[in-house]
Amino acid sequence: MHRNIDLKVLYFGTPVVLISTGNPDGTANLAPMSSAWWLGNQCMLGMNTASRTTQNLLREGECVLNLPSAELVGAVDRLALLTGTPELSQHKIDKGYRYEPDKFGAAGFTALAADLVSAPLVAECPIQLECELVSAVRFDRADLATAFTVRVVRAHVDEQLIVPGTQHIDPQRWDPLIMKFCEFFGNGSQVHPSRLATAWEIPQTVPARPA
Numbered sequence: 001m002h003r004n005i006d007l008k009v010l011y012f013g014t015p016v017v018l019i020s021t022g023n024p025d026g027t028a029n030l031a032p033m034s035s036a037w038w039l040g041n042q043c044m045l046g047m048n049t050a051s052r053t054t055q056n057l058l059r060e061g062e063c064v065l066n067l068p069s070a071e072l073v074g075a076v077d078r079l080a081l082l083t084g085t086p087e088l089s090q091h092k093i094d095k096g097y098r099y100e101p102d103k104f105g106a107a108g109f110t111a112l113a114a115d116l117v118s119a120p121l122v123a124e125c126p127i128q129l130e131c132e133l134v135s136a137v138r139f140d141r142a143d144l145a146t147a148f149t150v151r152v153v154r155a156h157v158d159e160q161l162i163v164p165g166t167q168h169i170d171p172q173r174w175d176p177l178i179m180k181f182c183e184f185f186g187n188g189s190q191v192h193p194s195r196l197a198t199a200w201e202i203p204q205t206v207p208a209r210p211a
């Protein structure tokens, strides 16, 4: 039996991406996001228009999509309520966000120079995709979100994930960090408490496994 409900959140489960972009002063920004899907060598990204990432991507025209494995969840969660933009919207203030210019330091991640773009790679992420911007369109009438299309121009993959002798990732070895209804999952199980879920007041049925 199905019921009609006024569904509050539509985040059914997508991989977490750490997107690095260049700031106007030459430093780097890093933000977790999960409205991302791939087709061919392109990726579509949904980003809040007011975020630093959106401003940087529109200006610089490039980014790196760093894919964290589930074991990096603690560092990802440390970035959850941070923004690289000093001017916070009232919505972000109410949810408990704060300005952080050094996101790599805050997470404990190492920045590595990329080959083709100026935004850095996150060394700890097993998959790092250097990308160039293809298009950016407003996603809704209120201009709250921007839908980006980016093209992957270079892929860096931890050799332990590569099927030997091929150009393929072994899906048995790759354990992506998944965001499902604002909670963190890996290998089908909830792996860590989520600051995002707390800020969004997502109801809990079972306490998340501590890190």
Ligand SMILES: Cc1cc2nc3c(=O)[nH]c(=O)nc-3n(C[C@H](O)[C@H](O)[C@H](O)COP(=O)(O)O)c2cc1C
Pocket: 016, 029, 030, 031, 032, 033, 034, 035, 036, 046, 047, 048, 049, 050, 051, 052, 053, 054, 076, 079, 080, 081, 082, 083, 084, 085, 097, 179, 196
């Ligand atoms: C797991 C996770 C997934 C997120 N997914 C998105 C997303 O898909 N799009 C988005 O705009 N923000 C998303 N956010 C929120 C951004 O990380 C947040 O707005 C952040 O402040 C953006 O940083 P920036 O302003 O420095 O770009 C997500 C946060 C977390 C923790």
